[in-house]
Amino acid sequence: MRNENTSTNLTSCKSLSPTLSQRERAIAKVSPRNSNESNLVCAVDLGGTNLRAANIDRDGRVHERVKKSTPKSDNAEDIVSVIASAVRQCEAESEKRGGQVQAASVVVPGSVHAETGVVINAPNIPCLPGYKLGTALGNELGRRVLLENDANAAALGEIWQGAARGYRTIICLTLGTGVGGGIILDGKLWRGVDGTAGEIGHMSVEPFGGVKCKCGNFGCLEVYASATAVVRMTREQLAQHPSSRLYSIPSDQLTSEEVHRAAVEGDSLALEVFHSVGVHLGIAMASVVDIFNPEMIVVGGGVSAACDLFGGYAKEEVMKRAFPVPAQRCLITKAECGDDAGLLGAALLAFQKREPDFSHENAQKA
């Protein structure tokens, strides 16, 4: 409560200009015009349900795309097979127009040890923890394959081609099924000693009686600011809001998108839920601002579509709780790369071959 000054350059969710995916990342159907378009990384985003692969050039343009279902298997080799198949399909597609895939880079929904290619944890793909995914993919494809955590890759994607272009110290929060975090300090991705850094979604934001999180802790940001949290909080309050338009939707059919639509139409329950999202997010952001003094916090993931509804409350909390200088400095901005953020970040890592500097300027030279 120490900051009385509310005049600030901290903006909640600046409105989006046409996104890069619309402007520059159209799927190229033409022959390569220059070496940048023929020199490609095949980036793969491995999700719990689907995996998406795409060929990406040095300018961040997305060329051929492939989508497959992630096998529901307890055998990690089945995951390796489907990733390898997607990469080979992308390679074959690029060759048709004279392009060449130089490297493969895979985004994983969990913590990975980037140097050894071992998956540390992956809550939605239970067969992967402890598995040497990087080595297995390397053997299968006959080339080195880079691995990165999905939220870290999204942060890299946003600093290379998205909302954080031109900045060097940013935090990226991805509000999806869970809440992911990525930390880039002075142009460098901060992975931590064990590769597990950036888990801002598991910062405790409720000291008393918090909801239990999948990680085992109680009161994590993730259980108040994810799409799952939006649905849970709405369900819990439905009985007190019989006039809500959400009241008639069967509980098992309620989605965060539906809650968002209701909020846009002025539904008081839905608005209350997004108010809660904003407050909890702001509590976490205030700590992030005090700890890292970032230039920008980028908010991505599906729930960020409702940023206009909760960003103002998050900003209020940051201004109330954080020190004035870093609070005023820090922009809070909606992500711009959408679902491609992780793919772009994975591609950037491969182009830079894990050179230590991922700043925009260096990315351009890569």
Ligand SMILES: [Zn+2]
């Ligand atoms: Zn947690």
